Amino acid sequence: MEGKTCxxxxxxxxxxxxxxxELARMGARVxxxxxxxxxxxxxxxxxxxxxxxxxxxxxxxxxxSQREVRRAAAEALERLPRLDVLLNNAGAVFLSHQRSADGLxxxxxxxxxxxxxxxxxLLDRLRASAPARIINVSSTAHTLPKNLRLEDxxxxxxxxxxxxxxxxxxxxxxxxxELARRLDGSGVTVNALHPGLVRTNIxxxxxxxxRVVNAFIGIRGVDAGRGAETMVYLASSPGADGVTGGxxxxxxxxxxxxxxxxxxxxxxLWELSAELTGA
Numbered sequence: 657m658e659g660k661t662c663x664x665x666x667x668x669x670x671x672x673x674x675x676x677x678e679l680a681r682m683g684a685r686v687x688x689x690x691x692x693x694x695x696x697x698x699x700x701x702x703x704x705x706x707x708x709x710x711x712x713x714x715x716x717x718x719x720x721s722q723r724e725v726r727r728a729a730a731e732a733l734e735r736l737p738r739l740d741v742l743l744n745n746a747g748a749v750f751l752s753h754q755r756s757a758d759g760l761x762x763x764x765x766x767x768x769x770x771x772x773x774x775x776x777x778l779l780d781r782l783r784a785s786a787p788a789r790i791i792n793v794s795s796t797a798h799t800l801p802k803n804l805r806l807e808d809x810x811x812x813x814x815x816x817x818x819x820x821x822x823x824x825x826x827x828x829x830x831x832x833x834e835l836a837r838r839l840d841g842s843g844v845t846v847n848a849l850h851p852g853l854v855r856t857n858i859x860x861x862x863x864x865x866x867r868v869v870n871a872f873i874g875i876r877g878v879d880a881g882r883g884a885e886t887m888v889y890l891a892s893s894p895g896a897d898g899v900t901g902g903x904x905x906x907x908x909x910x911x912x913x914x915x916x917x918x919x920x921x922x923x924x925l926w927e928l929s930a931e932l933t934g935a
Contacts, residue, residue, distance in 0.1 A: 657684035657892050661739050661785075663732060665689040665719060665774070666746030668699040671793075671851050674884035675743060676712070677703045679891060685711040687736065689728060689746065691718050719746050719770035721757040722933055729777035738785040741891045742778055744771040744828075745793045749821045755812040760932065763816070764809045767824035769933055772831055776935040779844075786843025787897070790835070791890045794828040794848045794903070799913040801826050804921060806928050827925060829903060829912050834922040836901030845900035847890050850910075851883040 662679050666672040667688035680686045680703050688703075690696030696714040704712045713735075717728035732739070747767040756765035771792055782788040800822030808814040815823060832848040839846060889907040890896050903912040915921070929935070 657682035659683075660741065661685045661687070661736055662741040662743060662891060663687045663689065663715075663736070663739060663778070664743040664745060665770070667743075668692065668696045671883040671887060672743075672745040673699055673703075674881050675745070675887040675891065677706060678884065678888045679741070680704070680709040680712050681707040682892060683709065684741075684892075685713075687713045687715050687732065689715045689717055689719070691716065718757075719774065720762060720766035722769070722773055723757070725770060725773045726777065729774055732778060733781060736781065739778060739781045739788065740785050741789050741791070742775060742782060743791045743793075743887060743891060744775065745887070746770060747793065747824070749817065751817045753813045753816050758932075759812065760810045761812050761814055761820065763820035763824045764827070767821070768809075768827035768831065769929060771828060772929045773933040773935050775835070776933075782844050783842055788844045789891060789896070790844065790846040791887060792828045792832050792846070792848045793887065794832070794850060795821075795825040796850045796905075797822040798825040798829050798850075798916060801915065804915065804925075806921075806924050809925075809928070810932055826913070826916060829916040830918075830922040830925050831929070832903070833901055833916065833919070834926050837919075839900070845896070845898065847896070847900060847902045847904060848912075849886045849890060849904040851886060852906075 657679055662684045664672055664676045667676040668690035676686050676688050688696055688699055693716055700712050700714050704710055715728055717724040719725055750762050754762035756762050829848045832846050835846045886904050886907050902909045
């Protein structure tokens with residue numbers, strides 16, 4: 657990874673932090689996108705210290721806000737003359753109905769539209785840096801929805817909790833497959849992955865109930881180091897050269913849900929997402 661630049665969202669803790677650390681350890685220039693200045697600065701300092709790589713930087717943004725995504729993308733384009741890896745990892749579970757800054761259902765806004773808008777804004781830089789890689793962190797929760805009504809996705813109050821999370825993770829895979837089709841022959845690959853049930857603070861935005869959920873995950877989940885392995889593999893391994901339009905579990909290609917292969921649904925999601933973001 658020497659001489660390569662990686663942008664990682666949600667890199668201030670959890671699996672995003674571990675992936676950023678390991679890519680920095682390989683010699684990459686790593687830019688971490690986080691919401692909290694203090695937390696992101698601390699992560700940057702720890703990674704630089706642990707790896708001996710000073711080329712670790714921060715970029716602050718709340719990726720549930722389209723205005724913030726656009727500002728972060730503009731700053732990234734100004735600072736980064738090349739971009740070899742975009743790792744879309746930032747996401748959350750919201751156990752109550754919440755509305756984004758743009759008036760959209762919060763889980764969909766953060767977990768899907770954040771990926772969609774940031775990727776599209778950085779796509780020309782990725783193409784110019786080819787061969788380049790886009791990696792979208794999804795989840796086995798994408799198998800929960802048995803149907804997907806696109807018109808319901810942006811509506812605040814349309815769903816919450818695990819149902820909304822599962823829908824957003826299905827969107828991640830539909831987006832991955834559609835983007836792979838659109839980027840065919842460009843030298844930019846795009847893949848999705850399931851990191852496993854990982855001991856992270858994914859439900860931290862939900863008060864006491866969120867702490868209970870995180871405690872349950874902590875009992876059953878794997879550590880962040882294990883959870884980040886497939887992310888690091890897809891970002892750096894020669895074995896992933898030229899591999900695109902895939903879904904990976906434990907560093908191996910795996911089948912995703914039947915619904916995720918619906919190309920008409922994926923195209924419809926793309927058009928809806930483009931309309932909602934103006935991308």
